[in-house]
Amino acid sequence: MATDPYGDLLNEFRENASLYDIVYKETARMMDTPPWKSAYISAKLVRGEPLYEALIKLDFTEIEHRRLYTCKIGDLKGTPISQFDDSIRFCSLTDLSAKKLSYYQDQIVELCREGFHSGYTRHFADEFFFKKKSGVEYISTAMKLNFEFADHRHFLIALDEYESQICGFTVIGSKSWLSENIHTQLLSAVSKAYRGKGIYRGLTDLLSQTFPPDTKLLNVTHIANQKIQRAYQDSGRTHIADTVVLRRIFI
Structure with missing residues (x-):
């Protein structure tokens, strides 16, 4: 969980490198030590948002593009x-x-x-x-x-x-x-x-x-x-x- 009491991270978040970095590091930490032995994990996201970029770097595969x-x-x-x-x-x-x-x-x-x-x-x-x-x-x-x-x-x-x-x-x-x-x-x-x-x-x-x-x-x-x-x-x-x-x- 990332805290943002002053709104610095969420301000124009798509261009905020710090937010992307925090989301990636925290997501990677969970994926490195997952609380499961086997699982099929999926996520529905808007392309380009911080979590999307993090998951792509962490070997998630895009399988469906929805409108x-x-x-x-x-x-x-x-x-x-x-x-x-x-x-x-x-x-x-x-x-x-x-x-x-x-x-x-x-x-x-x-x-x-x-x-x-x-x-x-x-x-x-x-x-x-x-x-x-x-x-x-x-x-x-x-x-x-x-x-x-x-x-x-x-x-x-x-x-x-x-x-x-x-x-x-x-x-x-x-x-x-x-x-x-x-x-x-x-x-x-x-x-x-x-x-x-x-x-x-x-x-x-x-x-x-x-x-x-x-x-x-x-x-x-x-x-x-x-x-x-x-x-x-x-x-x-x-x-x-x-x-x-x-x-x-x-x-």
């Missing part, structure tokens, strides 16, 4: 669900028959397998992970955890009732360390057979009807994923920051 967006729910721009054909029903998991819930959940997992054969997250980019299990398997496992822990009222879906087929979904979650008024869009996908039909924008409209208008929404994507970034911008989301994920493996 963050935000907006108020009331500012979202979607396609009104009233404009869709009667065959497409927009609802949440709680609106489905309890007897068929597992049937539709299996469809969502398969939709994840279809939509995430490649990706940008650390599960696709970090060999430590993908040598143990493919990125698609990680995504499928994450979705199963969402079924268990995410509020089913916030598990929004587009259902083709004529075909009894899930054609798209989005999962909205919350982070315990964030304000109750902030939610994150955890995962979204649209079936290939239904792409280009405005399903994502319909889900966006449903999302805007599900939460109070002053609720803040956070989205995170990889900086190279231009398609989803265009969708974010078109729907009223604003870019607020870029971060990177660093990791080091201790064995």
Whole structure:
């Protein structure tokens, strides 16, 4: 811990060599005598800040470059669900028959397998992970955890009732360390057979009807994923920051 009673270190900290030196020395001391025998240590940082520079010098590897967006729910721009054909029903998991819930959940997992054969997250980019299990398997496992822990009222879906087929979904979650008024869009996908039909924008409209208008929404994507970034911008989301994920493996 570095103390700075007079604000000397934090004043224009990006150009403050003393702050960088203190952060590096204290971080190096911890890494030299870690309180663990084996571990996977990761950090989400803004590139160029003192801790980022320290971790790079201490053999951390950059594995993910993320772009963050935000907006108020009331500012979202979607396609009104009233404009869709009667065959497409927009609802949440709680609106489905309890007897068929597992049937539709299996469809969502398969939709994840279809939509995430490649990706940008650390599960696709970090060999430590993908040598143990493919990125698609990680995504499928994450979705199963969402079924268990995410509020089913916030598990929004587009259902083709004529075909009894899930054609798209989005999962909205919350982070315990964030304000109750902030939610994150955890995962979204649209079936290939239904792409280009405005399903994502319909889900966006449903999302805007599900939460109070002053609720803040956070989205995170990889900086190279231009398609989803265009969708974010078109729907009223604003870019607020870029971060990177660093990791080091201790064995």
